[in-house]
Amino acid sequence: MTLKGRRILLGLTGGIAAYKSAELARALAKSGCDVRAVLTEAATRFVGTATMQALTGQTAWSDLWDPRVADNMAHIELSRDRDLIVVAPASADFIAKTAHGLADDLLSTLVLARRCPLLIAPAMNVEMWENAATQRNILALRDDGVTLAGPVAGDQACGETGMGRMLEAAAIVAEIEAFFQPKVLAGKRIVVTAGPTEEPIDPVRVITNASSGKMGFAVARAAREAGAEVTLIAGPVTQPTPPGVARVDVRTAEAMFKAVKAAVAGCDVFIAVAAVSDYRVANRAAQKIKKGAARGLRLELVENPDILAWVAKQKRAPFCVGFAAESEKLGAHAREKRARKGIPLLAANLAQEALGSDTNAITLFDDNGEHPLGRGPKIELARKLVAHMAALMARRRRAR
Ligand code: C5P
Numbered sequence: 001m002t003l004k005g006r007r008i009l010l011g012l013t014g015g016i017a018a019y020k021s022a023e024l025a026r027a028l029a030k031s032g033c034d035v036r037a038v039l040t041e042a043a044t045r046f047v048g049t050a051t052m053q054a055l056t057g058q059t060a061w062s063d064l065w066d067p068r069v070a071d072n073m074a075h076i077e078l079s080r081d082r083d084l085i086v087v088a089p090a091s092a093d094f095i096a097k098t099a100h101g102l103a104d105d106l107l108s109t110l111v112l113a114r115r116c117p118l119l120i121a122p123a124m125n126v127e128m129w130e131n132a133a134t135q136r137n138i139l140a141l142r143d144d145g146v147t148l149a150g151p152v153a154g155d156q157a158c159g160e161t162g163m164g165r166m167l168e169a170a171a172i173v174a175e176i177e178a179f180f181q182p183k184v185l186a187g188k189r190i191v192v193t194a195g196p197t198e199e200p201i202d203p204v205r206v207i208t209n210a211s212s213g214k215m216g217f218a219v220a221r222a223a224r225e226a227g228a229e230v231t232l233i234a235g236p237v238t239q240p241t242p243p244g245v246a247r248v249d250v251r252t253a254e255a256m257f258k259a260v261k262a263a264v265a266g267c268d269v270f271i272a273v274a275a276v277s278d279y280r281v282a283n284r285a286a287q288k289i290k291k292g293a294a295r296g297l298r299l300e301l302v303e304n305p306d307i308l309a310w311v312a313k314q315k316r317a318p319f320c321v322g323f324a325a326e327s328e329k330l331g332a333h334a335r336e337k338r339a340r341k342g343i344p345l346l347a348a349n350l351a352q353e354a355l356g357s358d359t360n361a362i363t364l365f366d367d368n369g370e371h372p373l374g375r376g377p378k379i380e381l382a383r384k385l386v387a388h389m390a391a392l393m394a395r396r397r398r399a400r
Pocket of ligand 1 (some may be wrong): 146193253258272273274275276277304305306307308309321323324325336
């Protein structure tokens with residue numbers, strides 16, 4: 001939905017990754033974008049203008065002096081009605097030129113004369129990417145407000161392995177979607193907890209919850225996309241840190257509590273997505289426990305602090321959002337939990353539908369009742385949650 005009607009100028013520079021841009025053009029057009037392709041001379045050695053024309057349904061351009069644009073103004077006209085310029089693949093040469101404001105062909109001239117934002121998906125050999133000059137240029141572009149999508153590490157067309165692979169088309173589409181998210185949390189400081197906690201039994205064994213951290217990481221990502229400054233306090237998970245998010249890794253519930261206490265002071269929103277272990281082991285063994293004890297093994301468990309309830313009780317508490325993973329009676333448990341923790345908003349899901357999966361089905365509970373967000377990818381549900389939360393916060397501000 002975010003991409004429908006967006007007007008994008010898709011620039012292609014020379015590189016083997018340009019074949020992925022044909023797929024990117026197709027995916028963008030399918031999402032309802034108006035895509036206009038501009039190719040450098042080198043890009044046309046990898047994909048033809050005819051291909052890009054067929055996939056976008058409109059003229060693909062590559063010549064600065066194309067007589068079809070009135071008054072030789074192609075370098076200005078072709079980007080004036082655009083919402084965003086996406087350059088994929090962005091070669092080392094294009095990045096260097098853009099960082100220095102050079103304009104010697106149609107694409108670089110359009111980029112220099114642009115009024116709209118620029119997003120680039122770099123693609124190059126690992127040595128070119130790691131070269132100090134490229135890294136300097138990338139930093140300069142970041143400082144200039146250019147958005148970077150990738151690159152990632154992996155096998156390269158040249159046979160080498162390392163950083164410099166262009167993102168796949170679907171991942172670039174996701175970055176463009178992220179770029180267009182409404183900035184409803186601009187200026188807000190947000191703390192998110194995610195993942196499970198691990199409570200040691202002995203040096204090698206733990207009590208934990210089955211939680212992949214995917215939902216919490218999606219929430220952190222969605223909050224960042226909405227313009228917030230996000231601190232993500234994560235239990236032991238293998239998820240990649242969302243771009244632009246500050247991450248603090250913890251293991252136990254007590255460590256998570258300590259990290260939350262340090263992070264929430266003065267923040268605007270606290271979103272507790274973590275599946276915190278309710279209990280920890282009181283009689284934790286210093287050495288690995290051996291099997292064969294005649295009377296079995298008894299673990300003494302003590303309750304962990306409820307982090308969310310503690311934050312919600314603070315004098316100048318941030319806007320608190322809780323998550324509830326239930327195995328049955330979702331509505332009843334969710335309403336009871338929201339009241340008990342004293343929080344304005346609670347997101348509930350059935351554990352069996354969410355655990356480890358990339359999709360979920362969530363219902364929100366607030367003072368106005370319940371709001372089903374439907375089923376979908378976790379990032380889409382996280383964006384809906386962020387939108388609902390921002391609207392609720394704005395309503396509260398107006399009511400004050
Ligand atoms: O009570 P229950 O664990 O089901 O509540 C779930 C909500 O409370 C989640 O938002 C979870 O992150 C939070 N929580 C917490 N600290 C705990 C237990 C749960 O912050 N010790």
